[in-house]
Amino acid sequence: MKIQTGEVQPVLILAIETSCDETSVAVVKDGSEVLSNIISSQIETHRAFGGVVPEVASRKHVEVITLVIEEALAVAGVQPEQLTAVAVTQGPGLVGALLVGVVAAKSLALAWGKPLIGTHHIAGHIYANRLVKELRYPNMTLVVSGGHTELVSMQREGEFRIIGRTRDDAVGEAYDKVARALGFPYPGGPHVDRLAREATEAVPLPRVWLEPGSYDFSFSGLKSAVLNVVNQSKMKGLTPDVAGIARGFQESVVEVLVEKAIRAVKANQAQQLLLSGGVAANKGLREALTARCGAEGIELIIPPPVYCTDNAAMIGAAAYGKWRHDGSTPLDMVADPGFSLEKWSVGAY
Amino acid sequence: MNNNAETVFTYRSYSLADTDLLAADLAALVTAGTVIGLDGDLGAGKTAFSQSFARHLGVEGIVSSPTFTIIKEYQGRLPLYHMDVYRISLQEADELGLDEYFYGQGVSLVEWSSIISDLMPLQHLHIAMETYGPEERLITVTGSGEPYGELCRAMIQKWGNER
Numbered sequence: 001m002k003i004q005t006g007e008v009q010p011v012l013i014l015a016i017e018t019s020c021d022e023t024s025v026a027v028v029k030d031g032s033e034v035l036s037n038i039i040s041s042q043i044e045t046h047r048a049f050g051g052v053v054p055e056v057a058s059r060k061h062v063e064v065i066t067l068v069i070e071e072a073l074a075v076a077g078v079q080p081e082q083l084t085a086v087a088v089t090q091g092p093g094l095v096g097a098l099l100v101g102v103v104a105a106k107s108l109a110l111a112w113g114k115p116l117i118g119t120h121h122i123a124g125h126i127y128a129n130r131l132v133k134e135l136r137y138p139n140m141t142l143v144v145s146g147g148h149t150e151l152v153s154m155q156r157e158g159e160f161r162i163i164g165r166t167r168d169d170a171v172g173e174a175y176d177k178v179a180r181a182l183g184f185p186y187p188g189g190p191h192v193d194r195l196a197r198e199a200t201e202a203v204p205l206p207r208v209w210l211e212p213g214s215y216d217f218s219f220s221g222l223k224s225a226v227l228n229v230v231n232q233s234k235m236k237g238l239t240p241d242v243a244g245i246a247r248g249f250q251e252s253v254v255e256v257l258v259e260k261a262i263r264a265v266k267a268n269q270a271q272q273l274l275l276s277g278g279v280a281a282n283k284g285l286r287e288a289l290t291a292r293c294g295a296e297g298i299e300l301i302i303p304p305p306v307y308c309t310d311n312a313a314m315i316g317a318a319a320y321g322k323w324r325h326d327g328s329t330p331l332d333m334v335a336d337p338g339f340s341l342e343k344w345s346v347g348a349y
Numbered sequence: 350m351n352n353n354a355e356t357v358f359t360y361r362s363y364s365l366a367d368t369d370l371l372a373a374d375l376a377a378l379v380t381a382g383t384v385i386g387l388d389g390d391l392g393a394g395k396t397a398f399s400q401s402f403a404r405h406l407g408v409e410g411i412v413s414s415p416t417f418t419i420i421k422e423y424q425g426r427l428p429l430y431h432m433d434v435y436r437i438s439l440q441e442a443d444e445l446g447l448d449e450y451f452y453g454q455g456v457s458l459v460e461w462s463s464i465i466s467d468l469m470p471l472q473h474l475h476i477a478m479e480t481y482g483p484e485e486r487l488i489t490v491t492g493s494g495e496p497y498g499e500l501c502r503a504m505i506q507k508w509g510n511e512r
Contacts (some may be wrong), residue, residue, distance in 0.1 A: 223391070227391060
């Protein structure tokens with residue numbers, strides 16, 4: 001039910017994201033202009049509800065979702081009748097958390113008579129880059145977060161192919177666990193980034209490349225190597241060189257991420273390299289990627305931090321392309337904790 | 350007789366391959382509704398054990414760490430609910446409604462289960478992994494109640510205690 005009129009109507013999508021820790025609602029125009037992007041952990045009113053992060057429990061999402069929806073519409077200055085469609089993260093994620101967003105989106109779609117767009121969470125992370133710059137195809141995305149480490153190739157809009165992924169720990173998780181081994185409370189990833197930059201020397205740690213040609217990642221062995229260094233120091237009665245270990249760890253992670261991403265860009269003739277996910281805020285990674293892409297003449301896009309961590313604006317951006325190609329999702333769709341990105345590609349169903 | 354009586358089986362692993370043998374045996378013995386708690390320090394090999402267990406349960410593809418997403422579901426010979434409560438509190442875990450998994454049609458494997466010991470069913474299997482060197486691990490398998498005691502006795506019969 002696309003709007004047919006003489007003048008070009010803007011596509012206004014209300015997007016909802018509740019796949020994990022954040023309750024977020026956004027209004028996005030034409031898949032690229034953010035009119036509002038409300039994230040519950042960042043708003044004052046949330047405190048009145050005694051909410052704590054992480055909002056892994058569906059009850060926490062339920063408590064704030066209507067409030068966040070109202071705020072998103074109010075900030076955008078948009079009335080429900082002006083909306084083109086309602087988009088929601090269908091998966092992957094925690095089923096109880098996903099359900100809250102899905103039920104809210106379906107209810108609104110039905111009540112307002114608007115089409116529903118079930119959207120993939122990782123497609124959202126990738127399309128967060130469209131909020132910053134027009135995308136050119138083919139392109140390559142490096143998704144790095146607490147729960148994901150993936151290299152995703154796109155030959156054209158909305159057509160996703162995962163060419164590499166972590167076989168054990170996600171990169172953000174490896175950072176947080178190494179931080180804990182170095183004595184920082186969870187989540188301590190940002191401390192490791194800071195320490196690594198302050199260190200004068202790096203404790204040498206292994207790089208895990210896996211089989212030649214593989215774009216997969218493995219960070220579990222590196223985590224064990226860090227623990228061995230820490231334990232050996234302690235057994236000798238020495239204080240571990242925390243900063244040196246942090247730097248050694250960061251250098252290992254960044255080198256592998258950058259090398260594999262660059263190799264993937266070249267092998268797939270990608271026009272752009274896109275970065276996304278919470279670890280995109282890591283300064284060591286940003287600097288190394290920026291320098292390397294500069295040297296190689298590769299266009300690099302890194303969204304601002306608010307669009308890197310979980311947010312609904314990115315869902316609105318991804319939903320836009322899906323809507324243009326495939327139209328709406330049936331109202332009987334279900335939240336899917338193991339939702340496949342490749343199967344969500346445009347024209348795939 | 351106490352129906353939560355504990356049966357303890359200890360297994361010394363000198364390599365990932367040793368741990369894989371134990372995971373294979375366990376995966377062959379579990380049934381719908383089996384609940385396994387898994388504890389051990391960072392780097393003890395909990396996720397490696399879970400990956401072996403999943404593979405022997407017939408799960409295809411990559412089984413990655415569920416720390417961030419907390420619960421990941423897979424399909425093998427039985428459904429596998431792979432959980433990790435490392436980053437959440439007892440109260441937060443309580444609100445997740447884990448009983449639907451514990452008393453469901455699959456096998457629940459919970460990493461860092463000691464954080465939520467109050468929420469674990471009284472009858473369950475607990476696996477503790479202790480590090481004795483880069484590769485060496487002492488794995489203590491405790492069956493609380495039945496059929497978990499029987500499961501441990503079957504392992505003791507095969508491997509002996511503290512091999």
